[in-house]
Amino acid sequence: MGKRKRIQSRGRPGLHKLFREFSLGESVAVIKEPSVDSKFPIRLQGSTGIVTEKRGSSYSVEIYTQDKKKKFLIAPVHLRRILSK
Numbered sequence: 001m002g003k004r005k006r007i008q009s010r011g012r013p014g015l016h017k018l019f020r021e022f023s024l025g026e027s028v029a030v031i032k033e034p035s036v037d038s039k040f041p042i043r044l045q046g047s048t049g050i051v052t053e054k055r056g057s058s059y060s061v062e063i064y065t066q067d068k069k070k071k072f073l074i075a076p077v078h079l080r081r082i083l084s085k
Contacts, residue, residue, distance in 0.1 A: 004034070011035065013077055020076040022051045022059055027082040030061065036077050044072065048082060 012035050022028060028051055030044045049063035049072075058073045 017077050020079065022054075022076065022079065022081065024051055024053065026051045027084065028059075028061060028079045029082055030063070030072075030074060030078060031080055033077045036075070038075065038078075040078065041072075044074075051079075 013033055017033070028049060030047050030049065032040050032042075032045055043065075044063070047063050047065075049061040051059050052062045052071065053060045055073060058075050059079065060071050061074050061079070062069055062071050064070075
């Protein structure tokens with residue numbers, strides 16, 4: 001993924017992305033929002049996980065890396081819902 005956004009989505013994210021709600025046990029994809037200045041580990045880009053709890057305005061996401069479970073606190077602007085069929 002490049003460091004630039006598409007021309008149609010330039011600028012700050014909308015309020016619907018900042019205040020997105022997720023339920024516990026929901027599958028999410030971790031995709032960095034480049035317009036938000038945050039300390040974001042690049043190794044998480046593109047990974048998927050499960051929401052385990054909400055802490056303040058962020059969510060605790062459980063991600064499998066190789067064969068271990070790890071928990072990360074991620075802001076909702078960097079999370080996208082994975083639709084299951």
